[in-house]
Amino acid sequence: MRKSTRALPIFLLLSALALSLALSGDPVHAAPQATLSVTMSNPTCVQASATAGACYILIRSISASASDTSFTGLDISVDGKVRARLQPFFETTVYAADRMFGQGFLVTCGRSNSSGDPKYGALHTVDYKGYLFGSSTPAAYGLASVFCPAYDGAVYLPLVRK
Numbered sequence: 001m002r003k004s005t006r007a008l009p010i011f012l013l014l015s016a017l018a019l020s021l022a023l024s025g026d027p028v029h030a031a032p033q034a035t036l037s038v039t040m041s042n043p044t045c046v047q048a049s050a051t052a053g054a055c056y057i058l059i060r061s062i063s064a065s066a067s068d069t070s071f072t073g074l075d076i077s078v079d080g081k082v083r084a085r086l087q088p089f090f091e092t093t094v095y096a097a098d099r100m101f102g103q104g105f106l107v108t109c110g111r112s113n114s115s116g117d118p119k120y121g122a123l124h125t126v127d128y129k130g131y132l133f134g135s136s137t138p139a140a141y142g143l144a145s146v147f148c149p150a151y152d153g154a155v156y157l158p159l160v161r162k
Contacts, residue, residue, distance in 0.1 A: 036071060036130045036139040038064040043126045045148035047109055053151040056104030057126060062086075063095040064140065070133040077127050078105045112150035121150035 041060035048054040057078055064074050069090050076084040083105045086094045098104075110122025117123075123145055130140035 034070045034132050034139070035067045036064060036132060038062070038074065038128055038130050038140040038142060040126075040128055040142055040144070043144050043146045045107070045109075045124065045146045046104070047149045047151065048103075048106075053109050053153065055107050055109040055121075055148045055151075057107055057124060057146055057148075058098055058104040059096075059101065059126070060098050061096065062128065064093065064130050066092045066130075066132065066139075068092065072131045072133050074128060074130045077129070078107060079124055107148065109148045109151035112152060114150075115147055117147065119150075120147040122148050124148065 040062040043057050043059045045055050045057050071088055073087040074094055075082050088094050107124050114121055115123035125145055127143040129138035132139045
């Protein structure tokens with residue numbers, strides 16, 4: 001029993017020495033992480049016509065730039081629903097102007113005070129999420145709130161007298 005109790009401290013000392021020698025080499029550095037930056041203009045909401053409760057959310061421009069080609073896509077959502085997906089093909093940048101989205105993203109205008117502000121109609125959220133290769137979580141994320149003009153639902157007909 002006495003030999004085994006002496007052997008334990010020697011074994012621990014030799015193990016610690018071996019571990020320190022094994023780890024004393026050059027430090028291992030992780031590969032640099034790719035970065036992604038996105039710039040989106042402030043979205044606006046315009047009414048489609050005076051007699052309709054439909055509005056369009058307009059984004060003048062959105063651009064994304066990654067540090068390498070691991071950039072896989074940029075999703076633009078309105079109220080949590082993806083409305084546009086921009087996917088580069090071995091490129092590090094993406095740019096989209098308002099004309100690329102047609103008239104804009106169709107939403108309901110909402111009644112007066114439906115957003116909590118009596119001067120406006122509905123409140124919509126516009127967000128973007130940028131993704132890099134191999135990651136299911138967004139590398140870049142942004143959110144904007146957009147008030148739309150109120151639509152009271154009344155249709156005014158011209159007064160015709162005989």
